[in-house]
Amino acid sequence: MKLNKPDLGNEMMIDLDGFDRQLPLVCDLDGTLTKSDTFHESFFEVFFHSPQHLLRTFPSWFKGRAALKETLANVRSIDPQALPYRAEILELMRGAKAGGRETYLVTAADQSIADSIICHLGGFDGAKGSDGSLNLKSRNKLKWLQESFPEGFIYAGDSAADLPIWEAASGAVLVGNGVKYASRLREAGVEVRTISPEKTNPVKDWLFELRVHQWSKNLLIFVPLFLGHVAGDLHAVLRTIVAFVAFGLIASATYIINDLADVEADRAHATKRFRAIAAGRISVINGFLASIFMLGAGIVMALLLHPQFALAVAAYLVLTLTYSFRLKRYALLDVTVIGALFTLRIVMGQVLNDLAFSPWLLSFSAMFFFSLSLAKRHVEAMRACSRGKDAIKGRGYLPDDWPLTLGYGLASASASIVIMLLFIAFEARVTQEYHNPAWLYLAPAGVFIWLQRIWLLSHRMDLHDDPIVFALKDMTSLLIGAIIALAFALAV
Secondary structure, three states, X not given: OOOOOOOOOOXXXXXXXOOOOOOOEEEOOEOOOEOOOHHHHHHHHHHHHOHHHHHHHHHHHOOOHHHXXXXXXXXXXXXXXXXXXXXXXXXXXXXXXXXXXOEEEEEEEEHHHHHHHHHHHOOOOEEEEEOOOOOOOOHHHHHHHHHHOOOOOEEEEOOHHHHHHHHHOOEEEEEHHHHHHHHHHHHOOOOEEEXXXXXXXXXXXXXXXXXXXXXXXHHHHHHHHHHOOOOOOHHHHHHHHHHHHHHHHHHHHHHHHHHHHOHHHHHOOOOHHHOOOOOOOOOHHHHHHHHHHHHHXXXXXXXXXXXXXXXXXXXXXXXXXXXXXXXXXXXXXXXXXXXXXHHHHHHHHHHHOOOOOOHHHHHHHHHHHHHHHHHHHHHHHHHXXXXXXXXXXXXXXXXXXXXXXHHHHHHHHHHHHHHHHHHHHHHHOOOOOOOXXXXXXXXXXXXXXXXXXXXXXXXXXXXXXXXXXXXXXXXXXXXXHHHHHHHHHHHO
C-alpha cells in the first residue's frame, strides 16, 4: 500500500538553512511525524481486535507506561503504512537528509514501533524509543539526546512535554499545537521554526464523525406513527421526538466506535481515509470518550421513556457492536444484520407508542434494506474488480462476488415490492383505515422505479457509498419520495 500524503496546497515549506549542517535533525513521532498517538492506537487495536489478550497487559500496568507500551506492541503491532503522517514533516526530513544532515526519530513510543516506521519510510539514520523500562519522554528524552548528541541537535516536536527539550536544543521546530510556545522559546534565546497547524474545521469534523446526516435513517422511528394512524396524538409525537434524539446519540456513539475499531481498514479505503479519526484530525482517545458520554446519555433517556423501547435500543446496541467487531467481516451475514438494524428502528417506534406489530411492514423493511445494503457492497465489489484487486480489506467479499451481490440484491428488491402489493391487496383494501386504497398502488410503483435506479447506478459504480445518503441529495429520489407520501395522504 502506498503512503497517503495530505495535500499541502500552497503552504510554504520551512527550511533549516540557518542552522549548522553538522547538527542532526531529531523528530518526535506522536503528534509530530504522525497526527495520531501510537500508544492510544495500540491500546484500542488490542481492545477492539484482541480483547482476549487484554488480560496479558494487566501486569504491565503496574510496571509503568514504558512496560505497558512494550506489552501492547507485542500483543498487536501497528501497521506503519496505515499511520496518518504529516506531509510537511516528511518533506522537512527528506529535505534535511538531501542537504547532508543526519535525521533521527526519537520517540516515547515503543522501540519496535519506531523501528518499523523508519523501516517503512526510509531515509532516517536511526531511531530510539522506549525500551520497556524507560519511558523516553520529556526530560528522559532530553537526557538521552544530550548524551547521544553532545554537540547539539535540532528538535521537532508538538507538545508541552517537549518544552525542556526545545529549551536545551540548538534549534526548535514547532509542529501543530506546539507553535503556541514559539514566543516563549524565542525569549529564551532558542532559534525557532514553525509549521502551522493544518487548517481544519473541528465543528465540521465532529458533525461528520457523529454522522448527524445519518440521523435521517432514524426517522424510521416515526413511520409507525403514520401507519398506525396516531400521528395526530401530540403526546405520541413528542415522545417519539425525544426518542429520536436519544437513539440518535446512541447511533452516533456506535458510529464512532465502529471508526475506532476499523481505523486501519478505513485508512486503506479510497474515501474513508479522509474521515476525521482515520486522518488523525480527531484523536482516538477523544473519540472514545465522546462515544461513552453519548451512550450513557442516550441509554438513560431511553430508560425514562419506555422500558420496551429501552429493550429494543439495547438489542440494537448489542447487534450493531457485534457487527462492528465481528459480523461485518462475513459476506452476506453483514448485510442481513444491517437489514435487521433498520427494521429495529421501526420496532422502536411501535413499542414506544404501544402499537401492534405489522408483519407486512417489518417484512418489507427487512427485504428493502437488505437490498440497499447489498447495493453498497455491490459497488465495492465492482470497484475492486475493475481495479484488479485480490480482496476487499475489512470485508468478507471478493471482487468476483459481484454477480452474487447483484443477484441477491435484485431478488430482495423484488420481494419487497411483492410484499407491498400483497399488503395493499389483502389488508389495506379490506380495512376501514384507508378511504381511497387505490392510491396506495402508487407506492410500490414508486419504490420499484427507485430501486431500479439505485441498482443501475450501483452496477455502473456511480452510486454514493450509502444509498440512503445518496437519496437525500438526489432530486429524482426526493421527487419519487414526495409522490409516495402524497399517495398515502390521498389514500387516507
